Amino acid sequence: MIAETVCSAVAAAGLGIAAVTAYRKRFLAATRIAAYSLVPLGLVMTGVVDWLADTAFSPTAWAGFAVLGVAWLLFAGSRAVERRRGGTRKEAKARAQREAVAPAASAPSLGTGSRQPTRPATAPRAGASDDFSDIEAILKKHGI
Helix, strand or coil, X not given: CHHHHHHHHHHHHHHHHHHHHHHCCCHHHHHHHHHHHHHHHHHHXXXXXXXXXXXXXXXXXXXXXXXXXXXXXXXXXXXXXXXXXXXXXXXXXXXXXXXXXXCCCCCCCCCCCCCCXXXXXXXXXXCXXXXXXXXXXXXXXXXX
């Protein structure tokens, strides 16, 4: 009963201030003040104020808010841990598979394309062991 009276008084005072503001030729501000002052009256008329008053003094409602708070904390905590680890399990597994294939491989650089090779190309060698040395050099270059 007191909440309805207070909300009605606030609405009446707000409409009075809006009338004074409109009298001073500030119609846009007066319209905004009138809109804000009608909100408490609308809340009383729809029954929201009664529902809030009943909720404020209900231990069951407060227990429900506590459960919602715990659920939110659990959700936020799990998201923080997930970000710290670097994604979900599916993403981590895919990343591990990519790293297992080429752990130190990097994306090719986008140069100008006018760079000369560091050593001139030579004729193919006859020995098979020399071919493997070239492959080993390439693998060492990529850190494998």
